[in-house]
Amino acid sequence: MPATLHDVSRLAGVSIKTVSNVINDYPYIRAETREKVLAAIAELDYTPNLSARSLRSGKSNVIGLLIPELRNAYFAELADSVMRAAAARGQSVLIQQFGNDRESELAVLRARRAGMVDGLLYSMLTLDERDRATIEELPLPTVLLGERLFNGPRDHVTMQNVEGAQAATEHLLRSGRRRLVALGAHPGEVIGSAGLRLTGYRQALAAARLPFEEDLVVSVGPWHRRDGSLAMRSFLERGVEFDGVVAFNDTLALGAMRALQDHGLGVPGDVAITGFDNIDETQFSMPALTTIDPGREEIAETAIELLLERIAGRVEDAPREIAVPFRLIARESAPLGERVAGV
Amino acid sequence: MPATLHDVSRLAGVSIKTVSNVINDYPYIRAETREKVLAAIAELDYTPNLSARSLRSGKSNVIGLLIPELRNAYFAELADSVMRAAAARGQSVLIQQFGNDRESELAVLRARRAGMVDGLLYSMLTLDERDRATIEELPLPTVLLGERLFNGPRDHVTMQNVEGAQAATEHLLRSGRRRLVALGAHPGEVIGSAGLRLTGYRQALAAARLPFEEDLVVSVGPWHRRDGSLAMRSFLERGVEFDGVVAFNDTLALGAMRALQDHGLGVPGDVAITGFDNIDETQFSMPALTTIDPGREEIAETAIELLLERIAGRVEDAPREIAVPFRLIARESAPLGERVAGV
DNA sequence: GTGAAAGCGCTAACAC
DNA sequence: GTGTTAGCGCTTTCAC
Numbered sequence: 156m157p158a159t160l161h162d163v164s165r166l167a168g169v170s171i172k173t174v175s176n177v178i179n180d181y182p183y184i185r186a187e188t189r190e191k192v193l194a195a196i197a198e199l200d201y202t203p204n205l206s207a208r209s210l211r212s213g214k215s216n217v218i219g220l221l222i223p224e225l226r227n228a229y230f231a232e233l234a235d236s237v238m239r240a241a242a243a244r245g246q247s248v249l250i251q252q253f254g255n256d257r258e259s260e261l262a263v264l265r266a267r268r269a270g271m272v273d274g275l276l277y278s279m280l281t282l283d284e285r286d287r288a289t290i291e292e293l294p295l296p297t298v299l300l301g302e303r304l305f306n307g308p309r310d311h312v313t314m315q316n317v318e319g320a321q322a323a324t325e326h327l328l329r330s331g332r333r334r335l336v337a338l339g340a341h342p343g344e345v346i347g348s349a350g351l352r353l354t355g356y357r358q359a360l361a362a363a364r365l366p367f368e369e370d371l372v373v374s375v376g377p378w379h380r381r382d383g384s385l386a387m388r389s390f391l392e393r394g395v396e397f398d399g400v401v402a403f404n405d406t407l408a409l410g411a412m413r414a415l416q417d418h419g420l421g422v423p424g425d426v427a428i429t430g431f432d433n434i435d436e437t438q439f440s441m442p443a444l445t446t447i448d449p450g451r452e453e454i455a456e457t458a459i460e461l462l463l464e465r466i467a468g469r470v471e472d473a474p475r476e477i478a479v480p481f482r483l484i485a486r487e488s489a490p491l492g493e494r495v496a497g498v
Numbered sequence: 499m500p501a502t503l504h505d506v507s508r509l510a511g512v513s514i515k516t517v518s519n520v521i522n523d524y525p526y527i528r529a530e531t532r533e534k535v536l537a538a539i540a541e542l543d544y545t546p547n548l549s550a551r552s553l554r555s556g557k558s559n560v561i562g563l564l565i566p567e568l569r570n571a572y573f574a575e576l577a578d579s580v581m582r583a584a585a586a587r588g589q590s591v592l593i594q595q596f597g598n599d600r601e602s603e604l605a606v607l608r609a610r611r612a613g614m615v616d617g618l619l620y621s622m623l624t625l626d627e628r629d630r631a632t633i634e635e636l637p638l639p640t641v642l643l644g645e646r647l648f649n650g651p652r653d654h655v656t657m658q659n660v661e662g663a664q665a666a667t668e669h670l671l672r673s674g675r676r677r678l679v680a681l682g683a684h685p686g687e688v689i690g691s692a693g694l695r696l697t698g699y700r701q702a703l704a705a706a707r708l709p710f711e712e713d714l715v716v717s718v719g720p721w722h723r724r725d726g727s728l729a730m731r732s733f734l735e736r737g738v739e740f741d742g743v744v745a746f747n748d749t750l751a752l753g754a755m756r757a758l759q760d761h762g763l764g765v766p767g768d769v770a771i772t773g774f775d776n777i778d779e780t781q782f783s784m785p786a787l788t789t790i791d792p793g794r795e796e797i798a799e800t801a802i803e804l805l806l807e808r809i810a811g812r813v814e815d816a817p818r819e820i821a822v823p824f825r826l827i828a829r830e831s832a833p834l835g836e837r838v839a840g841v
Numbered sequence: 842g843t844g845a846a847a848g849c850g851c852t853a854a855c856a857c
Numbered sequence: 858g859t860g861t862t863a864g865c866g867c868t869t870t871c872a873c
């Protein structure tokens with residue numbers, strides 16, 4: 156049976172209010188009183204009951220993080236960053252995964268954790284414009300992390316998808332590649348990561364006055380390594396000529412790289428390839444992967460910051476949208492300055 | 499202002515207890531009453547306040563998961579499995595990372611979340627025998643996942659470190675390799691993962707009547723890809739002959755593989771290599787990594803099960819220790835049946 | 842500076 | 858079957 160404030164106050168010979176004051180660093184307490192209280196706390200090994208505290212105060216200091224799945228390296232690293240940023244501000248993080256389908260994503264949103272969580276960091280995956288109302292009506296302070304629902308109903312911290320993909324594509328073009336596969340498209344999608352990155356790819360081609368060829372666009376559903384690998388394999392069977400790949404994320408790129416090499420193609424000799432996300436692993440792949448660093452740390456910091464402001468009620472104004480700067484990280488899979496002989 | 503039980507009861511024209519009964523699926527309620535209550539709940543969009551519920555009931559249905567860090571793929575995948583197992587039983591998971599140093603590990607243990615979490619799943623990293631009392635006195639139901647503190651003070655779900663490492667080593671020996679590097683040792687450690695896996699390695703050598711050579715044991719502190727890569731690089735500089743590597747986890751193996759290939763050595767042609775953990779990525783590395791699958795899913799399921807039993811107070815007996823079965827997964831980096839010409 | 846007391850929203854005796 | 862009520866442990870208003 157854990158000790159309560161009452162136990163402490165009884166042992167210290169003061170009132171419960173005084174104990175509460177000590178715990179909450181209320182400044183005007185006689186030093187001697189504080190000593191007594193602290194001694195009693197130590198003796199009883201007292202810890203405040205957090206349920207009671209949050210029932211009374213209306214704050215739990217817990218933030219919910221809604222992501223597709225942790226076994227996806229990007230989200231694991233994002234969660235890691237979010238938890239560090241949260242911990243630095245005295246907040247805990249309750250993670251909820253919703254997988255890859257719309258139904259469970261909606262289910263997780265519906266399952267409200269009133270009183271258990273003060274706010275939500277939500278990385279959208281499958282929801283879109285028709286779910287705008289759902290997002291708008293979430294009963295908790297919420298900051299969005301995905302890329303859908305622009306001019307959205309909520310604060311939104313985004314990475315620069317279009318610009319990043321454009322930079323990756325331009326990087327390949329600059330090194331002399333001309334026939335670039337876009338790997339990871341989601342047909343019909345416009346404002347999701349896939350749609351935006353495809354836009355960046357197209358913009359880079361247009362700026363270079365190169366034609367956009369449907370033939371070079373490869374659709375891939377989930378962006379896992381296996382999917383990248385399989386998609387590239389079947390693309391190779393089609394016999395379409397190409398000398399570069401703009402993969403829409405790192406795991407796709409790593410999977411594709413594997414398929415290329417299995418097929419006897421050298422990277423970057425025959426085919427140069429870029430990824431997107433800068434997950435840890437890209438530094439250590441063979442070859443090391445050129446990628447776009449979307450600023451994960453900064454996204455996490457900013458999102459937590461915005462959310463805590465909303466929770467504190469410090470801002471009442473319209474939703475804010477913050478685009479975090481990206482960086483192109485040139486590594487071996489698509490070195491800079493290289494010029495290809497063939498093709 | 500969210501609706502409360504009172505609001506619902508008022509609107510439905512029944513008492514608060516009746517509403518509570520409906521919510522908690524108390525069986526003996528007139529259908530008509532239940533209808534009225536459900537209608538009121540829907541109209542007010544009522545959700546139970548979880549802080550209040552857990553203050554009152556003493557249960558939060560939240561489980562704490564203490565792990566070193568989520569950016570480590572093994573722990574991300576473990577967390578994923580734990581969260582799925584927990585979700586299937588109506589539990590949420592609050593993850594706390596403590597990094598790689600003893601001090602923050604102790605700090606996380608000390609920071610008790612009384613009332614916020616019903617129990618702990620704790621994957622020990624740096625603590626050892628001298629911390630036995632600390633573990634023993636944790637004020638919450640706790641199930642251990644790491645490998646230290648055998649015959650420990652708590653329920654413990656372990657992977658078969660010794661047996662797994664022995665199987666990996668035997669696998670290499672069976673394919674004709676004779677000079678096997680043990681990669682990832684922690685000098686002086688006995689009952690941690692590194693110590694146990696080294697024991698497995700030694701046992702396999704002994705069983706094959708091969709000498710144990712200190713020269714072939716490579717120490718690596720944290721088991722990240724980079725560390726594996728660097729350690730292998732400096733080992734290569736020493737010029738010691740070898741034809742196989744038993745890496746103590748997958749990321750070490752992947753890093754080492756990279757260093758080997760950079761050095762012009764073929765895998766598995768010149769050097770065969772095995773990992774440990776069976777992280778997703780091992781299927782897609784180049785070459786695909788032979789590894790030990792420690793049974794992550796089953797570990798998660800079992801650990802949650804034991805923990806919930808403890809929380810429910812269904813068991814009062816001595817701590818249980820459960821070793822989950824492992825599997826060797828032979829892939830390209832160390833194929834079975836292969837016989838090497840050289841060396 | 843410190844104490845008394847109300848009440849956050851819920852569950853569960855207990856009464857009827 | 859349903860209602861009344863005490864109280865989980867805390868914060869906070871208001872006295873003094």
